[in-house]
Amino acid sequence: MVVDASNMHTVIKGFPEQCKRALGLAKGIIVSSEITSIVICGMGGSGISGDLLKMYMAKSKIPVFTVRDYVVPEFVDQYTLVVAISYSGNTEETLSAFADAKERGATLVAITSGGQLAGKCQKVIRVPGDLQPRAALGYLFFSLLGLLYNSSIIEVFNDDINEMLHILGDPKALEEKGEEIAKRLYGTIPVVYSSASFSAIAKRWQTQINENAKYAAFHSTFSEMNHNEINSFMHMEKGTFSSIILKDRKDHRAVKRRMSICKEVMEKKTEVIEIDILGSSLLARMMYAVHLADYVSYHLALRERIDPTPVEVIEWLKKQLVE
Amino acid sequence: MVVDASNMHTVIKGFPEQCKRALGLAKGIIVSSEITSIVICGMGGSGISGDLLKMYMAKSKIPVFTVRDYVVPEFVDQYTLVVAISYSGNTEETLSAFADAKERGATLVAITSGGQLAGKCQKVIRVPGDLQPRAALGYLFFSLLGLLYNSSIIEVFNDDINEMLHILGDPKALEEKGEEIAKRLYGTIPVVYSSASFSAIAKRWQTQINENAKYAAFHSTFSEMNHNEINSFMHMEKGTFSSIILKDRKDHRAVKRRMSICKEVMEKKTEVIEIDILGSSLLARMMYAVHLADYVSYHLALRERIDPTPVEVIEWLKKQLVE
Structure with missing residues (x-):
């Protein structure tokens, strides 16, 4: 089978440019800076931007919640900024959560390339269409940052962008x-480990492998895995899994120590791949680790002789759901 | 090898009695009902009580956060109730997060059988010792409920208990x-699926299998898995995984539909085990599903001829960390 993977390769190569362009997409869209919490509703490749924002705003006083469900949490009210992210604009769960948030009187913004969502919200950030949602991460996440920057919820971050x-x-x-x-x-079956702070990145690695390479993969965090999952290494069959450890320079020193000690256990049964995340600012480190997963999953797909772009099962499922 | 699994069997059989006894353990411990958020710090078998509380209080206006890390979130202040749960009282991460919360002036309660934590907190709920932390879930979770009931943060729930x-x-x-x-x-490698609301239960299934049976296992949620993981079923080797679907009567109708449609895809490559969660009240449904995992993981251990009680790797790791 000859696989034409050039489409996904081009899109992946365009990721830095996408991030840059996306910052301007929120131009003119502003919300009150008086909000007390942020809820991001979205699924799959759209929803991951919520996890990335939660990670990016970990040092903020404003808590960020991600919703991958048909409803929003009970506390949502007019002081909550709810951003519904659906690349297609037609994601069933996101439309339902958006309607729930509207009923609760939340401050609403939508990020989408069109679809039903674009017609339902007064404040819409429109991103360019015709991509796979997961391949539009640059547009989705950086337009979200643009919105929060415009609204003085996050601060100047030009140096980080550069x-x-x-x-x-x-x-x-x-x-x-x-x-x-x-x-x-x-x-092997890859299991991607990171600190609790970097769990959004580990999840992105998993889902990029799931979607681009159509490969089973999982993710987990240090040090929680020390309290349960580490036991499974004792009896597992050698070579079934591989362990990817995403190492960030700002990981807590105890987490670094645990990663190093656990490597000894993991190496007995799995290939252990340690990734030193490059960069100084949080944003640079996040996006380096995110983008590396694009190339890893792309090359896994090539090795499997699978076209990374189409996700046939998801398309089939969508058809079943509308019938 | 002859395995003496009688200890764990006795403890598992005692779970309902544990839950009942635990409600009284918080007697006399009260916090202000004026708190605006609840943060539960804890790892592994102690930390899962935080996830269960989050699930139990999903319809409350007070958001519940779980922390499996060395620090608490930035928003923590005097209006935050921080409950540190460490069965041993010596969990490194929990002691660190507790110290961080104290510095931020949070309202503090500890739930523990002793250790350092008991000496560091003014309000301590003491639970009976000498169990594996995961086997003390009844004590830990229900004494937490007792505390919140005493403090008028949750309402009467005698009917649910009965x-x-x-x-x-x-x-x-x-x-x-x-x-x-x-x-x-x-x-097989079990992957446990549930609705987003029941993810704490799916996680408990995973970790009970990890710890009792020393078996690799994972968990995930509907409908998020429809947006990425479902793709991996296309190319996976038949029989490698099994799929457990935890079905709750209150699952959103769209989630029920997705579970039923996806079963078709999953069955092609995995044994699909559907679990109808029994019970009417949320508490009964939660605890039925939690307790079933005790027996599943116990019997998996017996099949593997593994004593479910000791967790040698965790003990080894703890020794390495203090050296």
């Missing part, structure tokens, strides 16, 4: 690293 | 069901 673009500016190095990791993962 | 005890009052039926499920799971 550092990020600098680090993402070497696609050759990123792709080589991604290809090398894919080679090591190939034929 | 219904729960009635449903848990047939250990023979529960054990037979658990054993039958273990038989079907044996030799």
Whole structure:
């Protein structure tokens, strides 16, 4: 089978440019800075932006919640900013959660390329269409940051953007690293570990592998895994899984220590791939780790001789649901 | 190898009695009902009580956060009730998060059998010692409920308790069901699915299997898995995984529909085990599903000829960390 993977490759290469363009997409869209919490509703490739925002705003006094459900939490009221993110604009769960939030009188913004959602919300950030939702992450996440910046909810971050673009500016190095990791993962079930702070990134690695390579994969966090999952390494069959450890320079020193000690246990049964996340600012580190997963999952797909772009099961499922 | 699993069996059988006794353990411990959020700090078998509380209080205006980390969220202040749960009282992460919460002036309560934590907190709920933390769930969770009931943060729930005890009052039926499920799971990697609302229960299933049976297992939610993980079923090797679907009567009708449609895809590659969660009140349904996992993981351990009680890797890890 000859696989034409050029489409996804082009889109992946365009990720840094997407992030840059996206910041301007929220132009003119502002919400009150008096909000007391932020709820991001979205599923799959759209929803992950909520997890990334939660991570990015971990040091803020404003708590960020992600909703992957048909309803929003009970506390949602006029002081809650609810951002519904649906790339297609037609995601069943997000439309339902959006309606629930509207009924509760929340401050509403939608981020979408169109669909029903665009027609239901007064404040809409429109992103360019015709991509797979997961491949539009740059548009979705950075337009969300643009909205919060416009609304004075997050502060100036030009230096961080510049550092990020600098680090993402070497696609050759990123792709080589991604290809090398894919080679090591190939034929195993990858489990991606990170600190609790970086769990959004570990989840993105999992789902990119699920969707691009159509591969089973899982993710988990340190040090929670030390309290349960680590036991399974004792009796597992050697070579079934591989362990990817995402290591961030700002991980708590105790987490670093645990990662290093656990490696000893993990290596007995799995290939252990340690990833040192590059970058200085949080934004740069986040996006380096996110983008590396694009190349890893892309090259896993090539090794499987699978076109990374179409997600046939999801399309089939959508058809079943409307029948 | 002859395995003496009688200890864990006795403890599992005592779970309903544990829940009943635990309600009284919080006697005399009260916090202000003026709090605006609840943060539960805890790891592993202690931390799961936080997830269960979040699930139990989903319809409350007070948001519940779980922390499996060395620090608490930035928003924590005097209006936040922080409950540190550590069965041993010596859990590194929980002691660190507790100290962080104290510095932020939070309202503090500890639930523990002793250890350092007992000496660091003014309000301590003491639970009986000498169990594995995961086997003390009844004590930990129900004393937490007792605290919130005493403090008028949750309402009277005697009927729910009675219904729960009635449903848990047939250990023979529960054990037979658990054993039958273990038989079907044996030799596969179990992935436990639930609605987003029941994710705490799916996590408990995973970790009970990890710790009692020393078995790799994972968990995930509907409908998020429809947006990524479902793709991996296309190319996975038949029989590698098994799929457990926890079905609750109150699941959103769209979630029920998705579970039923996806079963078709999942059955092609995995054994699909559907669990109809018994009970009427939320508490009864939660505890039925929690307790069933005790028996499933216990019988998986027996099939593997593994003593379910000791968790050698965790003990080894703890020793490494203090060196």
